[in-house]
Amino acid sequence: MIKLQSVSHWYGQVIGVNDVTCTIGPGVTALLGMNGAGKTTMMRLITGQIRANTGSVRVLGHDPFANPEVYRLLGYCPDVDAFYETMTGREFVTLMARLAGFSAPEAKRRADEAIDRVGMADRADRRLAGYSKGMRQRIKLAQAMIHDPRIILLDEPLNGLDPGGRREFILLLRHLADEGKLILVSSHILFEVEQMTRSILLLHRGRLRATGDLRVIRELIDRHPHRIRIETPHPRALAARLVEWPFVLSVSLEAGGEALEIQTREPDRFYGSLPELVEQGLVILGLSSPDNNLESVFRYLVEA
Amino acid sequence: MIARVLFLHALRDFLRFRRVLAWVLVIAGVAVAGWVWAGLMGEMAPTDVYARLSSILTFRVLPLAAAVFATAVVGQEVEQKTIVYLLTRPVGRPTLLLSRAAAATVVVFAIGAACALTVAAAAGFRSGVAGSLGQDLVALAVGSLAYVSLFLVVSLLLNRAMVVCLLYAFGWETSVGNMPGDLYHLAVSSYLSAIGSKPAPTSGNPMLDLLSGQLGLNLITPQRAWTVLGVLIVVCLVFGTRWFATHEYVPREDAE
Numbered sequence: 001m002i003k004l005q006s007v008s009h010w011y012g013q014v015i016g017v018n019d020v021t022c023t024i025g026p027g028v029t030a031l032l033g034m035n036g037a038g039k040t041t042m043m044r045l046i047t048g049q050i051r052a053n054t055g056s057v058r059v060l061g062h063d064p065f066a067n068p069e070v071y072r073l074l075g076y077c078p079d080v081d082a083f084y085e086t087m088t089g090r091e092f093v094t095l096m097a098r099l100a101g102f103s104a105p106e107a108k109r110r111a112d113e114a115i116d117r118v119g120m121a122d123r124a125d126r127r128l129a130g131y132s133k134g135m136r137q138r139i140k141l142a143q144a145m146i147h148d149p150r151i152i153l154l155d156e157p158l159n160g161l162d163p164g165g166r167r168e169f170i171l172l173l174r175h176l177a178d179e180g181k182l183i184l185v186s187s188h189i190l191f192e193v194e195q196m197t198r199s200i201l202l203l204h205r206g207r208l209r210a211t212g213d214l215r216v217i218r219e220l221i222d223r224h225p226h227r228i229r230i231e232t233p234h235p236r237a238l239a240a241r242l243v244e245w246p247f248v249l250s251v252s253l254e255a256g257g258e259a260l261e262i263q264t265r266e267p268d269r270f271y272g273s274l275p276e277l278v279e280q281g282l283v284i285l286g287l288s289s290p291d292n293n294l295e296s297v298f299r300y301l302v303e304a
Numbered sequence: 305m306i307a308r309v310l311f312l313h314a315l316r317d318f319l320r321f322r323r324v325l326a327w328v329l330v331i332a333g334v335a336v337a338g339w340v341w342a343g344l345m346g347e348m349a350p351t352d353v354y355a356r357l358s359s360i361l362t363f364r365v366l367p368l369a370a371a372v373f374a375t376a377v378v379g380q381e382v383e384q385k386t387i388v389y390l391l392t393r394p395v396g397r398p399t400l401l402l403s404r405a406a407a408a409t410v411v412v413f414a415i416g417a418a419c420a421l422t423v424a425a426a427a428g429f430r431s432g433v434a435g436s437l438g439q440d441l442v443a444l445a446v447g448s449l450a451y452v453s454l455f456l457v458v459s460l461l462l463n464r465a466m467v468v469c470l471l472y473a474f475g476w477e478t479s480v481g482n483m484p485g486d487l488y489h490l491a492v493s494s495y496l497s498a499i500g501s502k503p504a505p506t507s508g509n510p511m512l513d514l515l516s517g518q519l520g521l522n523l524i525t526p527q528r529a530w531t532v533l534g535v536l537i538v539v540c541l542v543f544g545t546r547w548f549a550t551h552e553y554v555p556r557e558d559a560e
Contacts, residue, residue: 082385
């Protein structure tokens with residue numbers, strides 16, 4: 001339904017996206033990438049706000065640039081936190097419905113329904129200027145769904161949402177996907193994306209690094225040694241115990257600090273074995289993994 | 305229907321309380337200046353007093369208002385990053401642009417008309433003034449459309465266009481009437497003065513003549529003024545809609 005063929009777009013001398021080719025079909029697809037990876041540029045290309053400098057973008061077979069036919073079938077929740085601040089949430093969503101071509105009564109009905117769906121019914125008559133970030137996100141989502149589009153693009157939609165809001169949002173996404181809609185969600189948080197979908201597009205520095213099932217990418221990552229940093233007041237004693245474990249590949253002490261770093265190919269087994277150490281009286285003050293972030297995912301993918 | 309929704313939305317935005325208050329203060333300033341000047345021109349015929357005040361005040365405020373509102377048609381939406389909501393709706397870009405430009409024109413005309421009425425009140429509303437006021441209202445209507453169309457094109461072509469438009473409004477339009485030769489053909493105000501009320505060629509007061517742009521020649525006939533302004537409006541609107549429909553408008557820092 002959405003097809004990008006060798007698409008590149010640059011802002012002056014800065015590349016937004018570089019030679020991206022992909023096809024996105026119904027269901028939830030996550031566009032994953034760090035800040036500056038080109039996610040918003042890709043969203044803007046698909047929503048026809050900008051044109052590809054090279055290559056072609058097709059949405060349901062049409063060129064989306066300034067194309068009202070495409071906008072009838074597409075809802076967009078932008079990443080920018082901008083509104084007509086003097087309007088109320090309900091007025092804003094109703095205006096968006098009117099601009100989608102609905103009559104005043106129909107626009108009002110749809111606005112009420114969409115506002116209710118995003119859990120803003122009790123706060124929709126307050127001015128947008130007084131809304132929290134989470135409330136603004138919900139209103140943006142409501143306006144994106146107002147005309148029941150076949151395609152919904154959500155640019156960093158979970159920003160500012162509280163845990164309850166995130167859970168509701170993810171449920172809503174699944175419900176929309178079950179209705180057969182194509183949903184493209186961008187995010188820079190791997191953990192967030194894993195809860196939404198397994199289908200991903202991985203962008204890094206404007207290039208599409210991987211597409212497909214997130215589990216496959218996870219497995220690819222797991223083939224590489226996983227680093228874990230352990231804070232302890234007895235780093236040498238702990239290191240002596242850890243080297244005995246067959247799934248620990250290396251142990252290194254941090255110079256002058258009360259911490260050590262290990263490498264393992266079986267992080268789950270490692271974490272599962274940690275309580276044994278505590279039972280033996282070894283003190284562990286903190287655990288962290290430098291590899292549990294998107295940067296390391298990209299590093300693995302590039303190396304792979 | 306969508307055009308009407310866009311028009312009313314833009315109108316509501318342009319008529320926000322703070323904006324209205326600012327323009328009420330401008331009109332109050334015009335009123336004060338009008339009363340003071342009218343007092344100083346006591347010997348002149350009321351129609352001439354009105355025509356001079358009109359060219360010094362009303363037709364100076366008109367391009368100022370047009371510069372402010374025409375550049376807000378697209379520029380304000382880009383600046384406040386709300387343009388994304390308008391551009392991703394099933395609305396043709398020409399409809400979007402023309403609806404908002406129409407709202408800007410109405411507001412500019414309303415400001416111009418308020419100034420004209422204030423000036424007419426300062427001139428005393430005596431015989432002949434009402435006729436001149438009627439003529440000026442017609443000139444203000446076409447002038448609003450001409451300035452908005454012109455400044456709209458500038459705002460579509462340039463970033464931070466308001467500075468350029470204000471320089472044009474205060475610099476070129478103000479001084480060209482006093483320039484020698486045929487340069488007056490290059491100012492909208494010259495054509496508007498051919499349609500609107502005309503002050504007597506000289507008042508005997510060089511400063512007053514300078515302020516009202518009466519030092520140069522203006523041989524433009526009303527017929528020619530209508531033709532030129534009509535062509536200017538059509539060309540600017542056609543070019544502007546074409547440009548807007550084919551170019552990218554994304555929030556500024558994201559585009560840089």
